[in-house]
Amino acid sequence: MRAELETLKSEALQALEHVQNSKQLAEWRSRFLGKRGALTQLMRRMGQVPPEERPAVGRLANEIKQALEAAYAERAEAIRRAELEETLQRDAVDVTLPGRPPAMGRLHPSTRTLREIERIFADLGFQVYRARDVELDEYNFQLLNIPPHHPARDMQDTFYVDDGGDSESRTVLLRTHTSPGQIHAMREFAAMNPDDPPPVRIILPGMCYRHEQITARSEIQFHQVEGLAVGRRITMADLKGTIEYFVRRMFGPERQLRFRASHFPFTEPSAEVDMDCMLCQGKGCRVCKYTGWLEIMGCGMVHPNVLRNGGYDPERYTGFAFGMGPERIAMLKYGIEDIRYFWQNDLRFLEQF
Numbered sequence: 001m002r003a004e005l006e007t008l009k010s011e012a013l014q015a016l017e018h019v020q021n022s023k024q025l026a027e028w029r030s031r032f033l034g035k036r037g038a039l040t041q042l043m044r045r046m047g048q049v050p051p052e053e054r055p056a057v058g059r060l061a062n063e064i065k066q067a068l069e070a071a072y073a074e075r076a077e078a079i080r081r082a083e084l085e086e087t088l089q090r091d092a093v094d095v096t097l098p099g100r101p102p103a104m105g106r107l108h109p110s111t112r113t114l115r116e117i118e119r120i121f122a123d124l125g126f127q128v129y130r131a132r133d134v135e136l137d138e139y140n141f142q143l144l145n146i147p148p149h150h151p152a153r154d155m156q157d158t159f160y161v162d163d164g165g166d167s168e169s170r171t172v173l174l175r176t177h178t179s180p181g182q183i184h185a186m187r188e189f190a191a192m193n194p195d196d197p198p199p200v201r202i203i204l205p206g207m208c209y210r211h212e213q214i215t216a217r218s219e220i221q222f223h224q225v226e227g228l229a230v231g232r233r234i235t236m237a238d239l240k241g242t243i244e245y246f247v248r249r250m251f252g253p254e255r256q257l258r259f260r261a262s263h264f265p266f267t268e269p270s271a272e273v274d275m276d277c278m279l280c281q282g283k284g285c286r287v288c289k290y291t292g293w294l295e296i297m298g299c300g301m302v303h304p305n306v307l308r309n310g311g312y313d314p315e316r317y318t319g320f321a322f323g324m325g326p327e328r329i330a331m332l333k334y335g336i337e338d339i340r341y342f343w344q345n346d347l348r349f350l351e352q353f
């Protein structure tokens with residue numbers, strides 16, 4: 001029995017030398033020290049040992065068991081370290097790699113421009129008035145002095161939503177400009193005090209829709225910002241001063257303006273506003289088509305019919321209105337050559353702003 005125990009001990013220690021990983025280690029443990037392991041099997045035969053030798057044999061067996069447990073623990077620790085080392089090497093993190101910056105969201109260039117325009121007019125006391133995108137023909141055209149067969153309708157190919165049955169004025173469409181908001185706003189203001197309506201000083205930003213060929217210069221959807229001021233003794237000089245202030249805040253204090261006579265059904269007189277080209281300083285370049293001037297908005301004094309339709313007596317009130325496209329403003333300001341970039345949602349374009 002003693003000899004068998006000694007043999008078992010050396011056999012076990014020798015086997016332990018060959019153990020390379022935790023799986024083999026577990027196998028070794030169950031083979032020699034487990035419940036059905038070699039040592040346990042040997043101890044079961046203690047009964048065969050003569051009684052007087054049993055204490056000594058038992059002590060020896062315990063010593064061997066402790067020796068094997070100690071050897072096991074030592075080997076286990078070595079393997080654990082080796083395996084940890086291996087994992088660290090395999091899954092090493094290269095701390096010298098540059099980090100990946102989190103992607104930052106940002107405002108769309110149209111939104112940024114719109115907000116800048118709103119801010120400038122807010123400083124002049126203009127409120128933002130929001131109107132609906134889906135309109136009646138009556139508001140989009142008729143109340144703005146554009147009767148059913150007016151040629152201006154041809155210039156504004158329209159997306160129709162509902163034909164309105166027999167009544168042309170009940171036809172539902174997507175607004176072709178923000179001007180119908182002028183009527184909504186004036187009527188709302190006038191309703192506060194019909195005998196003596198309060199002055200109006202608003203800007204109307206919003207999306208407009210036209211059924212047009214999409215090109216680098218025209219889109220089927222675009223923003224417009226319309227301005228409207230109505231009150232007593234408002235003159236064309238107020239209009240010029242307001243626009244001059246806006247343009248110089250937006251494009252720089254040295255900008256020059258010119259007003260060219262034009263025609264719009266809802267203003268009389270009407271004008272187009274040109275600004276000297278800030279790219280060539282008026283000398284002429286590709287962007288200004290070698291004229292030195294850039295067209296930036298249309299404007300005029302509110303037509304008496306429009307004032308009346310809004311609930312303001314044209315004998316007592318006057319007003320001015322202007323309208324511009326923030327996308328066009330952004331194109332000039334940032335040197336964007338193609339309006340189609342705005343709604344293509346190409347991150348390479350959007351991330352530049």
Ligand SMILES: [Zn+2]
Pocket residue numbers: 277278279280281282283284285286287288289290292293
């Ligand atoms: Zn130019």
